[in-house]
Amino acid sequence: MVTILDVARLAGVSKATVSRALNGKVFVREEVKARIFQAIADTGYRPNQLARNLANNKTNSIGLVITNGLYNGPFFASMIYHAATSSESFSRQLVLADGKHSAQEERDAINLLLSLRCEGIMIYPKYLSVDELDEIIDHNTTPIVVINRELPRHRSQCVFVDHQQNCETMMAHLLAQGHRRIAFVAGSEGSPTGESRFAGYCHALRKAGIEPDPQLHVRGSWSIDSGYQAAQQLLARNVPFTCILAANDDMAIGVAKACQEAGLRLPQDVSLAGFDDSVIGQYYNPSLTTIHVPMDEMIRNAVGMLLQPDAQTLNAHQGELVCRESVASAKKAR
Amino acid sequence: MVTILDVARLAGVSKATVSRALNGKVFVREEVKARIFQAIADTGYRPNQLARNLANNKTNSIGLVITNGLYNGPFFASMIYHAATSSESFSRQLVLADGKHSAQEERDAINLLLSLRCEGIMIYPKYLSVDELDEIIDHNTTPIVVINRELPRHRSQCVFVDHQQNCETMMAHLLAQGHRRIAFVAGSEGSPTGESRFAGYCHALRKAGIEPDPQLHVRGSWSIDSGYQAAQQLLARNVPFTCILAANDDMAIGVAKACQEAGLRLPQDVSLAGFDDSVIGQYYNPSLTTIHVPMDEMIRNAVGMLLQPDAQTLNAHQGELVCRESVASAKKAR
């Protein structure tokens, strides 16, 4: 491996001068510079970032902790996409670490990124609780921003949307269409996002004078397939409903499949809605009514928080109702 | 920042001993070890991987170059997913670099990863030609594996599937269903994957004694939306066909949307098929006939090649026809 010393010798200067020529902060005589660049070209020298990072004590990289099992879906794809794009726009590399299957492994992933000396770390938590996250942030000097969790104790280290509020917005829309018997396909047990959406569902119903019916409540685990299975359970119960609200778009698509297999037409026989506004929803048949979550904005914000901790940034983001074909006005309950 | 020296002092030993205790390769007296770990716990010491990597001259990381605009789709999501999973299974970190919008930027991305001293680099090329890739591989000692491109000069630095062969398999199926007027929605101009699939399409037709009709040929650019628009163009031409084959699943979904908007029923009025077997195809309505590309296998293979360059590995992978609802037997051309 050719080092800066080789270049220096070939150009007949010292390492320092090569370094200066390379970094451009300090003036180097044109003539010398030319010799140096010639030597670099001749040797095929490539600076060792590792050494450079160590000397500078900074790495120009941003870490992202995300749970492996999750990033298969379109939702997470767009998250990684935005994370990579935002990082690059700040000339930072994105380093991925897997949260795997437990809080401990999520912690390990953070520690790994920390020992890699990432400049900042974003984490989309799945297992770690708010308390644990608070503690991790307290115990570290490296900037850490939590995505999709509200941390009351660390207002400038989190970005999130109010899922409950969004769900109430959605419910208001469904109720306005005349739906009264609305089924709910929940996300994984214990997921704060899922719980908030469910809370929004219950709250909106009660506000409309309707008591949530446990018979209309089934649980999935965010994947398309889990939505499919949840819907089959729901249909097997043989209770009447005119609309199904799934806690995310992926599950909604699974639900659609199950309904269609059961001979139900969407939206004539049953309306359907989801959350997240994943790309496919727009092109699904029928296209999916959903809530748009501004992932791009959130991530851009998160990266901004990491790199410029002082700049005041907005951490509560607004979701937005997107009305499409999958919701029709209610006729009569099946 | 607490360093190994702080720990050493606190434990009353030398840096070297702490290092040894930490790495476990050399024996350290139990009693001393205990003192060291106590000191580590007390100080909250975390080894600096940067320094460690520099000293060891290795990084435990694998780089992936991929074009930003692309990884929004489900296909690339699954690629990143498998890349991260495979890397982790070899205890390596995945580092992402963006190929952006040109061959030069793709080159830059590789150079970046190289200067980061990744142990190996995988590249899913979009702009770089086979010749350029050959050259890059020749000029570097770091292992580089190219995904989805056959490099005749570097058989053990590439993994790929035979897209033309796969397309012929698909065409054989469509022809067997009685389709004769089969439209083709191509991918971006100049894309080797797209060209191969198109070649397979033409070849299969000719083998069946049918001359490809330019009127049945439209071009998209891999995205759902481009498929939608391409299909609209096709429909506007008002030429008869009984089946549409899109060069990937995403475009097929766009095509489906356009057809349905035009009042065509799938698959009764027109059959539809795609490539890649992306998750959504299975749940789309109608579910999508496609060719499964074994991305998991390919990536695992690629990572294996990077880390164990000597081990003989298979680099040509087989695609597999997946028959679902979107293709029916041909009645009469519209």
Next chain:
DNA sequence: CTGTTAGCGCTTTCAA
């Protein structure tokens, strides 16, 4: 403008 000299934090001989 440029060379010399210390480090950055860790690993690894070499001796003891």
Next chain:
DNA sequence: TTGAAAGCGCTAACAG
């Protein structure tokens, strides 16, 4: 089994 010392490749004072 442990310590001292050299070195990984680069940057950054400090002189000159």
